[in-house]
Amino acid sequence: VSRVDGPDFTGEALHRALDRTWSDAPGLWGWITTVDHKRVGRRYIATAFVFLALGGVLALLMRLQLARPESGLISADRYNQIFSMHGTSMMFLFAVPVMEAMAVYLIPLMVGTRQIAFPRLNAFSYWVYLFGGIFLWVSFLLNIGPEAGWFSYVPLAGPEYSPGKRTDVWAQLITFTEVAALAGAVELITTILKQRAPGMSLNRMPLFAWSILVTSFMIVFAMPAVMLASSFLISDRLVGTQFFNPAEGGDALLWQHLFWFFGHPEVYIIFIPALGFVSQIVETFTQREVFGYPLLVLAVVSIGLLAFGLWVHHMFATGLPRVGYSFYTAASMMIALPSGVQIFCWIASIWRGRPRWETPLLWVLAFIVTFVIGGLTGVMVASVPLDLQLHDSYFVVAHFHYVLIGGAVFPLLGAVTYWFPKFTGRMMAEPLGKWTVLLAFLSFQLTFFPMHVTGLLGMPRRVYTYPAGIGWDTLNLVSTIGAFVFAGSVLLFIVNVFHSLRSGRPASANPWNAAGLEWKPSSPPPAWNFDHIPRVDSATPLWDAERPVIPGLRTDKRELLLTTVVDAVPDLRDPSAPPSPWPLFSAIAATILFLGSIFTPWAIVWGSLLLAVPLILWFWPHDPLEPKPEQGDE
């Protein structure tokens, strides 16, 4: 007879039972077989930050080269690889994965469940992502890194103008990140829709969960477009199809439509989770529910929908029919409405609350000022006549760094500071954190604000050098100085992280007195997250006086409580997969398949057979409810 948690089974005895069921094996075996969403999530976050640092080093190299005109520091070939790698790393290996990674860690805790949905798929997603990232960077070091930009426009990326393996490496990296991102999206959607604690109806869900729900659906709809595009590209390059060759009836613009149908939503896939961070931070540091919860939800949902209707604003200079352009201008400008309403709601929340000015909230201030500038220049590039001047100039470089760093990285650093005690059990150092915000904010403006002007003065993007004496020299030098100071602020943040990991102040379960369920278990949480599944009666459960729980889950097997999609009424008990080495071996087999198919199409045939082996072992049938005979069970 199985034991279930309940009123008569709590405390030490319960912890021992849950520990036996939920903990990983010790040592290396536990490290490679773990499916714990917290361990995988931490790993995912740390890896993404490594790629951020690597991409940042590339940015510094580019700024060094552009510090003065006609600089011979970096050759044209190397520079083109560097900016292609910078974009590819930042978009595919840092920005999207880090947002999913934060969600993988936080969402199960926030919605009050013991484990993410499909935990083995989650482990698989991480391994595929890791191997993809290593593959890209090793290729770069072997001088076969991508050279045609993170957007790989054909025909430049086609077989004729990009011979060799460089663009194949890029196209296969896309495959890696697609697989990883789609897997993550499916897990998060399922966790959010089916595993919320009883009583957490959709209108009581944390705003971060709303952000991640919208983001994950966007991933599901956007990624197939780039998957199709990159598969066309690989087959053009590898087996001589002619999808993009105008001489054989293909079309160069087909690539751009497919790529931007993914590429523009991609930007919002990065940005929408950051909106969720901001809402959570504002709630906690004003100690009050955020103003305008329904507006914020509607804003995020409408941004998610509009994001799919404005890809053509990347193609205003391609000479498509003018009438069609008007639609995309209107759709692009419309984004300003939900974004503006959100900004209002956050400022209003600060206005009516009693803000505690700790580091996470300071990151939010830096976010608001910077992001609003980026949003407003975004309105400018939505206009066709203006875009024709600004497109592909340094103005656009400034614009999207305001949106991506100001709109996503600042909130992310705030979020890391905010949830650091939950991740590690220790607080980050406060005065250092505040200085980091100030330095990052000022040096960011110093780096990127001048780029608006350099762009208006006619400097195009992606040039490895520029002539002296046409007014670009000083502005570029200022940007370079700013970039190095900005890198210093990121370094301060990293120093703070490592210092706090060792000797930060130990954190209680809820050090900020926040309202979300993720602050209920200890910091860091035990492997099983919650002793008992909590019941939720409001959008701010930890601020409610009573904290009722729902007992009745098995403690001798991994079991989750599933609830209904809208109202979160208890529905089913569902088994959750135990640790397994097969996600890792499947990822290794998938990597062999992807790598091999750069060289021969036969790799897909033999690689599939190879991949089948670990997949069969992974999905080997068993009766999930069959009790395991346990020693020492009374």
Added chain:
Amino acid sequence: MQSALHPTGEHAAITGNLFDLFLGVTGFFFLLVLLFLAWAIWRKDRGGAGERRLPLAVASWAGAITLGLFVLTIGSYFADRSMAFADVGQKPLEIKVTAQQWWWQVAYKGDLPSDTIITANEIHLPLGRPAHLRLVADDVIHSLWIPNLAGKQDLIPGRSTDLRLLPRQPGRFRAQCAEFCGLQHAHMALDVIVDRPAQFAAWQAKSLQPASPPQGDEEKRGYAIVTGQHCSGCHAITGTPAFGTVGPDLTRVASRATLAAGELPNARGWLERWIADPQALKPGNRMPRVPLSPGDRHAVVAYLETLR
């Protein structure tokens, strides 16, 4: 000069005015956000009855944004229209621009095939007359951006696009490829020279003449090498046996301000260095290193210098 902030053409001027409108409206909204944020930070008497006005405030804010976007969209629409009608009623000068890795071929089509002028990496335009540029690309996607005159337009293999210009001030303006087009994307510039109509007519008349025959001994030796050996396989010089079409037309090469698509000043020393080793100056371009003795090279340069 290469700047969108100093428009010297009708289209760029319209865009410049539109930019001012956008800057004003977006600047106003940015100021509102900053003021509200400052108030939220430094507000003294927190709590109280003011909160009940927030729903009205957010509705007004959304209304204001909508109004602002409406103004900008309408402004943008009218700017687009006035650009479309800027050159109506005048017969435009027809020019065909072909982009290749990493230079521009510019062709003025005349009424007769013999009236065609072909040049490279420079566009001569008459002041006040509309020009209609037909844009094609031979290899990859490029983008022609003359910020002083107008916004950019991509040149896409397998398609043909258009760019309309209406110069309003004489002068020499730098332009550059704006779409990443490979290794030497940074070195794909061109000069746009806007002349008064009389000067332009003179340039046109001169350009229709074949290249003048070489005079001195050294020039003659250079002529023999250029037309008889390596150079003529790729380059054309009107009135001589050189009619290659792979590289830029050299009929008036000495009259151009720059070499290698805006990379180098067109001076005797640079021309000689370029011919000696094009791959050292612009790695990856399609001009091979031609083995010439220093004397031969000197003669070639001497001849090319006469092509004005």
